[in-house]
Every structure is written in structure tokens, then in C-alpha cells.
Amino acid sequence: MARYELVKRSVALITLTNPPVNALSSAVRHAIAKSMEHALNDPKVKAVVICGENGRFCGGADIREFAGPLRGPPLVPLLDAIEAGEKPVVAAIEGVALGGGFELALVCHYRIVHFKARLGLPEVTLGILPAAGGTQRLPRLIGIPAALELITTGRHISAQEALKLGIVDQVTEQNACELAVEFALRAVAKPLSSRRVSMLTTPCPPDLDALLEAVTMQVKRKARGVMAPLACIQAVRAAATMPYSKGIKRESELMATLFNSGQARALQYCFFAQRTAGKWTLPSGAQWNNSKPREIRSAAIIGLGTMGRGIVVSLARVGISVIAVESEKKLLETGKQMVIGMLERDAKRRGVSASLNLLKFTLSLQDLKDVDLVIEAVFEDMALKKRVFQELSKVCRPATLLCTNTSGLDVDALAGVTDRPHLVVGMHFFSPAHVMKLLEVVCGPRSSSETIATAMSLGKRMGKVSVAVGNCPGFVGNRMLKPYLDQATFLLEEGATPEQIDKALEDFGFAMGVFRMSDLAGLDVGWRVRKESGLIGPDVDPKNPPRRRQGRRYCPIPDMVCEQGRFGQKTGRGWYMYDKPGGTNAKPDPLIQNLLEMYRSRYGIQPRNISDQEIIERCLFALANEGFRILEDGIAARPEDIDVIYLFGYGFPRHGGGPMFYASMVGLERVLERLEHYHQAHPDVPHLEPSPLLKKLVACGSPPVQKWREHIKTMHSHL
Numbered sequence: 196m197a198r199y200e201l202v203k204r205s206v207a208l209i210t211l212t213n214p215p216v217n218a219l220s221s222a223v224r225h226a227i228a229k230s231m232e233h234a235l236n237d238p239k240v241k242a243v244v245i246c247g248e249n250g251r252f253c254g255g256a257d258i259r260e261f262a263g264p265l266r267g268p269p270l271v272p273l274l275d276a277i278e279a280g281e282k283p284v285v286a287a288i289e290g291v292a293l294g295g296g297f298e299l300a301l302v303c304h305y306r307i308v309h310f311k312a313r314l315g316l317p318e319v320t321l322g323i324l325p326a327a328g329g330t331q332r333l334p335r336l337i338g339i340p341a342a343l344e345l346i347t348t349g350r351h352i353s354a355q356e357a358l359k360l361g362i363v364d365q366v367t368e369q370n371a372c373e374l375a376v377e378f379a380l381r382a383v384a385k386p387l388s389s390r391r392v393s394m395l396t397t398p399c400p401p402d403l404d405a406l407l408e409a410v411t412m413q414v415k416r417k418a419r420g421v422m423a424p425l426a427c428i429q430a431v432r433a434a435a436t437m438p439y440s441k442g443i444k445r446e447s448e449l450m451a452t453l454f455n456s457g458q459a460r461a462l463q464y465c466f467f468a469q470r471t472a473g474k475w476t477l478p479s480g481a482q483w484n485n486s487k488p489r490e491i492r493s494a495a496i497i498g499l500g501t502m503g504r505g506i507v508v509s510l511a512r513v514g515i516s517v518i519a520v521e522s523e524k525k526l527l528e529t530g531k532q533m534v535i536g537m538l539e540r541d542a543k544r545r546g547v548s549a550s551l552n553l554l555k556f557t558l559s560l561q562d563l564k565d566v567d568l569v570i571e572a573v574f575e576d577m578a579l580k581k582r583v584f585q586e587l588s589k590v591c592r593p594a595t596l597l598c599t600n601t602s603g604l605d606v607d608a609l610a611g612v613t614d615r616p617h618l619v620v621g622m623h624f625f626s627p628a629h630v631m632k633l634l635e636v637v638c639g640p641r642s643s644s645e646t647i648a649t650a651m652s653l654g655k656r657m658g659k660v661s662v663a664v665g666n667c668p669g670f671v672g673n674r675m676l677k678p679y680l681d682q683a684t685f686l687l688e689e690g691a692t693p694e695q696i697d698k699a700l701e702d703f704g705f706a707m708g709v710f711r712m713s714d715l716a717g718l719d720v721g722w723r724v725r726k727e728s729g730l731i732g733p734d735v736d737p738k739n740p741p742r743r744r745q746g747r748r749y750c751p752i753p754d755m756v757c758e759q760g761r762f763g764q765k766t767g768r769g770w771y772m773y774d775k776p777g778g779t780n781a782k783p784d785p786l787i788q789n790l791l792e793m794y795r796s797r798y799g800i801q802p803r804n805i806s807d808q809e810i811i812e813r814c815l816f817a818l819a820n821e822g823f824r825i826l827e828d829g830i831a832a833r834p835e836d837i838d839v840i841y842l843f844g845y846g847f848p849r850h851g852g853g854p855m856f857y858a859s860m861v862g863l864e865r866v867l868e869r870l871e872h873y874h875q876a877h878p879d880v881p882h883l884e885p886s887p888l889l890k891k892l893v894a895c896g897s898p899p900v901q902k903w904r905e906h907i908k909t910m911h912s913h914l
């Protein structure tokens with residue numbers, strides 16, 4: 196767990212050896228303590244260097260150990276002892292120094308950093324604070340404003356920024372460890388007192404209270420209801436107002452308020468869920484670590500609408516040559532100008548040059564004959580998509596992968612019209628595709644493991660969080676959205692307003708309430724889908740009661756809003772009104788209020804007061820209930836996959852963990868009881884009927900999310 200060597204006859208070199216990130220597990224802490232004791236007691240040793248194996252200094256505390264009781268030496272006294280020692284200690288930082296790893300570096304008397312290394316205190320993203328002295332030492336070293344920013348955001352910084360901030364002593368392009376040994380030899384005999392960060396006086400701005408207040412407001416605005424950043428601010432205040440010995444106690448008290456909180460558990464769950472999601476697996480046994488992806492050097496995008504443009508940008512900025520295809524000259528020219536503008540702005544922001552030379556724009560599918568992969572992003576119309584896939588089958592070389600960006604249509608039906616169904620896969624991006632991190636990789640029953648591996652790996656290369664899902668209408672994300680949206684509109688019928696429902700969801704932590712989100716996405720998309728699926732229009736059976744379709748409750752209010760030409764932000768009117776078409780400042784619209792009142796009186800609905808609790812329960816339990824059905828159907832392999840989709844694609848708050856984790860936090864028994872209650876009140880809403888898997892899990896004693904898989908016995912799987 197740590198290797199001890201004597202180098203240059205007088206330097207003790209302690210190398211952390213806990214792959215993959217040299218996390219400070221109990222065994223590593225124990226090994227550091229023993230090595231330091233040895234080094235400090237050995238008269239031959241004049242200085243110490245601490246580094247990490249495999250070019251990674253340290254990724255911080257071992258997060259997996261948080262769930263159990265503390266074992267091994269606690270970190271704070273261990274780090275205090277290193278700092279207090281009478282021999283100079285140099286940290287040789289390569290790769291990462293994060294969390295406890297950064298705090299370890301802060302107790303070393305000198306820090307040498309490789310130019311590619313990243314440093315930071317990301318504890319806040321795990322719902323906790325840097326409680327190994329980080330909140331007390333960093334402000335003493337770099338001042339309150341800079342420390343506050345780093346600690347409350349958890350942002351990673353580059354070696355160059357660390358040097359500029361005064362965190363590190365030297366940045367090098369050489370081997371940091373070798374340089375640190377030389378540095379350590381020169382440090383012998385130099386006084387150490389000024390190098391002990393805990394003994395420094397915190398440089399304190401005169402307007403400390405105003406600064407802390409401003410940061411508090413900022414944090415509350417950005418992360419509504421999140422506890423950890425507020426606790427971080429209080430800990431930093433202690434660094435400004437107390438001696439280290441008292442500040443460290445305050446840090447520990449604040450940590451105690453966070454450590455076992457639901458938010459910390461949810462955020463730590465999210466950390467691992469995100470990594471689990473990349474490890475896709477198929478019932479055939481093919482999986483992430485036994486399927487080789489193809490290398491993709493060139494790609495083509497068909498359709499330069501909003502989605503197509505975002506996908507072109509995402510591909511080009513990771514160095515893939517892209518041919519963009521449109522059907523008309525004018526659309527091609529508009530798309531081209533927009534893509535170029537987006538790439539130029541993106542490159543400027545990242546301080547690199549725009550990769551415009553990788554782009555080609557064409558009206559002819561014939562130009563695609565040599566590309567490695569095509570992503571179709573045309574209108575959401577099955578007949579049109581089928582025509583495109585038939586054509587691609589003819590023009591592309593036999594090995595070209597054919598992908599569709601459909602948000603819910605049958606991927607296998609598209610595969611069926613090609614000459615290579617095994618090379619067809621869904622790549623469902625989220626809008627705007629160059630910004631949103633989520634990618635659903637939709638595995639058709641005939642998609643080969645190599646095809647899936649390639650789509651997953653391409654997603655990763657594009658910086659996406661990719662999740663493999665099965666093929667069914669709406670896949671995972673949009674299939675679950677339906678019951679969630681339905682509940683929101685039923686609540687409108689019953690007496691709520693769009694702004695009340697949105698506020699309840701935003702107070703819960705959603706980035707945007709359901710109606711603001713719908714306005715942003717465009718209301719016409721869902722309207723068209725409802726028309727195509729026969730829910731509205733001439734195909735509706737006239738014998739249907741007005742608020743029922745296909746034997747179940749149906750709310751026509753969204754259709755009525757669309758009939759008025761209110762398609763959301765783009766038209767300046769939707770569930771809200773905006774200053775102008777394309778405006779983003781949503782204001783409640785009295786016309787919507789009138790529409791709701793008229794609607795209720797037309798159907799004799801007596802509006803009632805609806806509590807925020809009912810809004811949250813009906814929307815979120817219906818969402819999770821569909822998630823349980825998706826697991827039963829084998830459309831998602833694990834609850835973690837569903838949660839990652841909702842965290843990255845639908846603005847579910849990370850501190851809630853995602854809909855499935857949230858259900859487990861509330862308690863499956865409680866979720867079941869509430870769903871039964873609401874289903875009894877609304878028997879014509881099948882989505883409120885508790886799913887068999889939920890019932891089964893409750894009957895099995897409500898196991899933790901990570902164990903649900905053991906209870907899912909699918910007869911067949913779509914994955």
C-alpha cells in the first residue's frame with residue numbers, strides 16, 4: 196500500500212501503491228504512518244519525498260470506505276504529524292492530487308508538480324467537506340476568496356493555476372519524483388516553520404462578512420437546497436476567525452453534520468453510478484471489457500437541424516472529420532453557418548483553434564461512401580428515416596456503422612430496412628447535443644457487440660456519459676418522461692398552475708420544472724407525436740369520452756395550448772410568456788390561467804388546493820414506477836443506468852441521486868403505499884399502479900439499490 200525506499204542515501208521515498216488512484220484506504224494510511232515514523236526515526240534520512248505509483252499522486256480518501264466504520268489511523272492526526280515533523284517532506288505530484296490527496300500535499304513542506312497534473316478539493320461534490328484540514332490550510336495558503344471558490348465548487352485546477360495561486364512551489368515537465376528528490380536534498384537544513392501551512396496567519400479581507408454573504412447567496416442560487424457548500428463556507432470562516440487548533444475542531448463538527456446525510460449518500464452514489472453506467476453488459480455475455488470498439492476517424496451527419504448541428508460540433512471538436520448532409524441548399528447553407536459559428540465560439544472559449552478543416556457540407560448522400568459511421572438526425576418520422584436508411588445501405592461501404600438519433604422510434608425497424616442490421620444502433624443525443632452530457636446508446640436485438648462497443652466508445656470520446664439501453668418506444672429517458680408529464684398535466688386539471696408545479700419541482704432541486712423544461716424543448720414535438728399515435732385528430736374514436744383515450748385518462752390541455760400556436764420559448768409563448776420569441780425569461784401568463792379556468796368549468800372540475808408534497812409524490816413516484824417497469828422489461832440493465840440518464844439528461848438533482856435512488860431513500864414501502872393510495876384515487880391512470888418489481892422488492896425487505904438486480908428475473912431482455 197506504500198513502498199519505502201532510501202534514495203540518494205539520505206532521502207526516504209514513500210510511494211503510495213493503491214491502484215487505480217492511490218486512494219487513502221485504511222491500509223494506505225497505516226502504511227504512510229509507519230513509513231513516516233521510520234523516516235523520522237532513521238538518522239540516515241535527512242528528507243522525505245511522497246509520491247504515487249503509476250503517475251498518480253493520490254485521488255483522496257477511499258470513498259468506498261465511507262459506508263463502513265472508520266478503520267486504521269484517522270487522517271487528521273496523521274497529516275498533522277507529517278507537517279510537524281522536523282525533516283523536510285516534499286510532495287511529488289503527478290496525475291492527480293484530489294481531496295485527501297491534496298490535503299496530504301498541503302501538509303508536505305514543499306510541492307513539486309508535473310505540468311499535466313490536476314489538483315482540487317472535490318469533497319463538496321460528494322456532499323461532504325475537505326475535513327482533513329483542507330478548509331483550514333488552503334485559506335491560510337492562498338487567502339479566503341480563492342480558497343472559498345475552490346472549496347465550494349470542488350473545481351479541479353491545472354498545475355499552472357496552482358502555481359499562480361501560490362499552492363505549489365514548482366511546475367515541471369520532467370519526472371516530478373526525481374525532481375522532488377533533488378529539491379528535498381536542497382531543503383535539508385533550511386528552516387521549516389514558515390513551510391508549515393497550519394501555522395500561517397490567514398490573509399483576511401477587511402470585508403469578510405460581506406464576502407461570505409455574497410458567496411452564500413451565490414451558492415444558494417446555484418445549488419438550491421444543497422447543504423455541503425454552505426457547511427464549507429462556515430468552515431472557511433473558521434479559518435479566518437480562529438486559530439488552527441480551534442478551526443480544525445469546527446471543520447470536524449461541520450463534517451459530522453454532513454457525513455451521514457442523505458445528500459452525501461446520494462452524491463456518493465452518483466459518483467459510482469456514473470462509473471458503473473459505462474460498464475455495459477448484454478445477456479449474451481458481451482460486455483464493455485470483452486468487446487473491441489472500432490476506431491472511428493470519419494463520420495457523417497444527416498440533417499442539420501438543432502440536433503444535427505450539435506452532433507457535428509461534438510464530433511469535430513474531438514478531431515473526427517465530419518461530412519454534414521442536408522436535403523436543400525438553403526438549409527445546408529444555414530446549417531453550415533451555424534455550425535461554423537458554434538465551433539468558433541467553442542474553440543475561443545477553450546483557447547484552441549476551431550477545427551473547421553475537418554468539416555465538409557454536401558447535398559449528396561453519394562459523398563458518404565467511405566465514412567466509418569453515419570448518424571441520421573432527420574425529422575422524427577419513421578417513413579422518412581426508413582428511406583434514409585435504405586439509401587445509406589446502398590451508398591455506404593458494407594462496413595459503415597449506421598446510427599440513428601431517434602428519440603424514441605423503433606431502432607430495429609430501421610435496422611430491418613438495411614443490408615447490415617448488426618451494424619445499426621441508436622445514438623440518442625440530448626439537445627443541445629454539443630452541451631448535454633448524456634448519450635443513450637440504443638441496442639437493437641440485432642446490434643452486434645462490436646457496434647455497441649463502438650457507439651459507447653465514441654460517446655466517451657465525445658465527452659458524453661454513455662448509457663446502453665434497450666429498444667422500446669422512448670427507450671429509458673423519454674419512456675419515463677410520459678408518466679411524469681401526465682401527472683403534471685393531471686395536476687393542472689385538478690387545480691394546480693404551471694408555476695406552482697414548477698416551483699415544487701425546482702425547490703426539490705430540478706434544474707427546471709416540467710413546464711419550463713417543456714417550453715424550452717418545444718411543445719410542438721410532443722403534439723406531433725400525439726397526432727401520429729392517434730391520440731388526437733381524425734383517428735380518435737368519436738365515442739371516446741373527452742378526457743379519455745385508449746381506455747385511460749387523457750389530458751387535452753397541452754393540445755389546446757399548441758392549437759393556439761404556443762410552442763414554447765421559440766414562439767415567445769407556451770406554458771409561460773416570454774419577452775420575445777427565443778426569450779428565456781419565463782413569466783406566468785394570465786391567458787393560461789384563463790384557459791385552465793375555462794377548461795375546469797367546461798368539464799365541471801372543482802379546483803382544489805394541491806400541496807407541494809402531492810406534486811412531488813405524484814410526479815416522482817410515477818417516474819420511478821416506470822423505472823421499475825423498465826428494469827423488469829430489461830430495457831435498462833441496472834437502476835444506476837436509469838439514475839445516470841435522469842441526472843445527465845433531465846436535470847434530476849444530483850443530491851437526490853436520481854429517481855431510483857430517491858425511491859430507495861424515501862423507502863420502497865412508503866413509495867408503494869403512496870402509489871397504491873394515488874392509484875385508488877385515479878384508477879384510470881395505469882402508470883400509478885405499483886409495478887410488480889416494486890412490490891417484489893418491498894416483499895423482499897427493500898434491499899439497497901445495488902442489490903435490486905438480484906431480484907430482477909426477466910424472461911427476456913431487450914438489452
Ligand SMILES: C/C=C(\C)C(=O)SCCNC(=O)CCNC(=O)[C@H](O)C(C)(C)COP(=O)(O)OP(=O)(O)OC[C@H]1O[C@@H](n2cnc3c(N)ncnc32)[C@H](O)[C@@H]1OP(=O)(O)O
Pocket residue numbers: 215216218254255256257258259291293294295296317318321323324325326327467470471
Ligand atoms: C473527507 C474526505 C476526503 C479526505 C476525501 O478525499 S473524499 C474523496 C475526494 N476525491 C475525489 O472525489 C476524487 C474522486 N475520483 C475522481 O475524481 C476520478 O476517479 C479521478 C480524477 C481520480 C480519476 O479519473 P479517471 O481516470 O477517469 O478514472 P475513474 O474515475 O474511472 O476511476 C477509476 C476507478 O477508481 C475508482 N475511484 C476513483 N477515485 C476513488 C476514490 N477516491 N475512492 C475510491 N475509489 C475511487 C473509481 O470508482 C473507478 O473504479 P472502477 O469503476 O474502475 O471500479
